[in-house]
Amino acid sequence: MRNVIVLACLALSWSLASAQRANPCANEDNTIEINKCLDRVFKEKDRELNQAYQSLLKHLSPSDSSDTTDYPAVRKGLADAQRAWVIFRDSDCGALYKYWETGSIRGIKYGYCRIEHTEQRTMQLKEWARV
Numbered sequence: 001m002r003n004v005i006v007l008a009c010l011a012l013s014w015s016l017a018s019a020q021r022a023n024p025c026a027n028e029d030n031t032i033e034i035n036k037c038l039d040r041v042f043k044e045k046d047r048e049l050n051q052a053y054q055s056l057l058k059h060l061s062p063s064d065s066s067d068t069t070d071y072p073a074v075r076k077g078l079a080d081a082q083r084a085w086v087i088f089r090d091s092d093c094g095a096l097y098k099y100w101e102t103g104s105i106r107g108i109k110y111g112y113c114r115i116e117h118t119e120q121r122t123m124q125l126k127e128w129a130r131v
Contacts, residue, residue, distance in 0.1 A: 038111025
């Protein structure tokens with residue numbers, strides 16, 4: 001019964017954007033396994049984020065000699081923003097973990113929070129590169 005409740009809470013915590021695809025940890029049997037699965041998913045999403053970030057940095061260079069954009073300043077601003085974003089993600093998800101600290105769902109809430117924030121930032125960086 002407890003597993004049913006945990007899985008029901010998992011389904012509720014999945015955002016609308018994430019709900020469009022399958023829950024990657026739906027087949028896990030208990031909170032420990034769900035947390036391990038979420039950590040694996042987060043690490044993959046974090047790799048995707050870093051790839052998008054590095055790709056964007058490489059994209060930020062003059063296309064020709066008439067381009068007068070201050071790309072070093074743009075790259076510095078992006079690096080500053082990315083560092084601030086990591087602090088935001090970690091603080092936001094840490095606060096959620098703290099809020100749920102007395103329940104076994106805390107790790108699941110934290111895991112989904114990190115995944116969702118990271119997916120959103122990856123999409124932002126990819127869109128940034130298209131501008």
